[in-house]
Amino acid sequence: MGKTALISGITGQDGSYLAELLLAKGYTVHGLLRRSSSFNTERIDHIYQGPQHPERTLVLHHADLSDGVALVNLLRETEPDEVYNLGAQSHVRVSFDTPLYTADTTGLGTLRLLEAIRASGVDTRIYQASSSEMFGSTPPPQNEDTPFHPRSPYGCAKVYGYWSTVNYREAYGMFAVNGILFNHESPRRGETFVTRKITRAVARIGAGLQDRLYLGNLDAVRDWGYAPEYVEAMWLMLQRDEPDDYVVATGVPATVRDFLQAAFAAGGLEWERYVRFDPKYERPSEVDALVGDPAKAERLLGWRPRTHWRELAELMVAADREALDAELSGATVRIDR
Ligand code: NAP
Ligand code: F7E
Numbered sequence: 001m002g003k004t005a006l007i008s009g010i011t012g013q014d015g016s017y018l019a020e021l022l023l024a025k026g027y028t029v030h031g032l033l034r035r036s037s038s039f040n041t042e043r044i045d046h047i048y049q050g051p052q053h054p055e056r057t058l059v060l061h062h063a064d065l066s067d068g069v070a071l072v073n074l075l076r077e078t079e080p081d082e083v084y085n086l087g088a089q090s091h092v093r094v095s096f097d098t099p100l101y102t103a104d105t106t107g108l109g110t111l112r113l114l115e116a117i118r119a120s121g122v123d124t125r126i127y128q129a130s131s132s133e134m135f136g137s138t139p140p141p142q143n144e145d146t147p148f149h150p151r152s153p154y155g156c157a158k159v160y161g162y163w164s165t166v167n168y169r170e171a172y173g174m175f176a177v178n179g180i181l182f183n184h185e186s187p188r189r190g191e192t193f194v195t196r197k198i199t200r201a202v203a204r205i206g207a208g209l210q211d212r213l214y215l216g217n218l219d220a221v222r223d224w225g226y227a228p229e230y231v232e233a234m235w236l237m238l239q240r241d242e243p244d245d246y247v248v249a250t251g252v253p254a255t256v257r258d259f260l261q262a263a264f265a266a267g268g269l270e271w272e273r274y275v276r277f278d279p280k281y282e283r284p285s286e287v288d289a290l291v292g293d294p295a296k297a298e299r300l301l302g303w304r305p306r307t308h309w310r311e312l313a314e315l316m317v318a319a320d321r322e323a324l325d326a327e328l329s330g331a332t333v334r335i336d337r
Helices: 013-024 042-047 068-078 092-097 099-120 153-172 194-206 227-238 256-266 295-301 309-328
Strands: 004-008 028-033 058-062 082-085 125-131 175-181 213-215 245-248 275-277
Touching: 004 013, 004 068, 013 028, 013 042, 013 227, 028 068, 058 068, 068 099, 082 099, 092 099, 092 153, 099 125, 099 153, 125 153, 125 227, 153 175, 175 227, 194 213, 194 256, 194 309, 227 245, 227 295, 245 295, 256 309
Parallel strands: 004 028, 004 082, 028 058, 082 125, 125 175, 175 245, 213 275
Antiparallel strands: none
């Protein structure tokens, strides 16, 4: 019998790659689907199996991290071996506009899921999607021992989720782990995160559909990796004998300006001609520099980053150009990247 997993956030960037990975490993995958007035399954449509599918290994269930009872029912119904909590209001700038909602979904949502595991009596392991945003203003390099100093409602909510996860491990002996992941991107990255906003603009400017790109702080330093590689680390953490917390990062710094320059160059464009500053995209308190030290994950999980920011910029520009060409010619846009 293959294993069973439950993923919150399966419709997001990471959830879609993780679902692919687990299906390839022979898992039955259950995904938590938020009710939306329009379709929100674009990232997983290529692996979707309808209710009439004879041997379904991917099943979606309407539920929400704000509804603790629904989580208990879902756990009882699916009896997963592994739970991956990837669901969150994950946009840092937006968290300043919706701080209470972000705290409820991203922070308390984690506690609801942990408590739902206890209440359901299901024997399972849980992965919590913790974030480098928890380090905030503590200078790099950041590792598992670096003190947290979050700089946004999102970062504060993730710190709450982190410590709740540690507490359930210590208090109840739960196999609960935190993956402290640094920024990771892909052609499936949400369109309002800075990397995708840039690579999508390169494709649109190249096609004559856009002539300006408005951005905020170009001096911020980030450690950008490739999302499909990062979901492998999530899975590896749940295969260990003992639960623990791990930083997942490339260790290679770049500024937003570096990424911008590389992406526009990949599109044969000079960024200075098109990019303008708009303070709207600045944060009330910024995280200046995040650069991770993945030594522990390398040593104990055997995980290593393979793709770095410049290559990432190039592959994301290529994917956005391909998707736009397909869209303009009326062909189906590929999502299986
Ligand atoms: P994402 O693309 O924004 O996906 C977030 C997912 O959460 C979506 O499936 C979304 O559903 C779901 N969601 C939002 N609110 C929910 C709620 N109330 N109940 C249930 N599900 C809800 O994020 P991602 O980049 O894949 O990141 C995955 C996780 O890792 C998140 O927790 C994020 O905070 C964390 N993280 C991300 C990074 C990164 O660089 N990508 C780094 C560190 C940590 P809809 O599709 O319906 O909106
Ligand atoms: O911003 C700057 C911005 O929104 C990166 C999430 O996945 O990673 C992500 O959070 C940097 C910041 O990602 C624009 O000020 C400039 O310094 O792409 P971002 P993030 O805030 O680092 C962490 C690890 C997570 O956990 C989060 O879930 O880019 N920046 N101009 C801009 N950012 C955006 N979004 N838009 C701009 O126009």
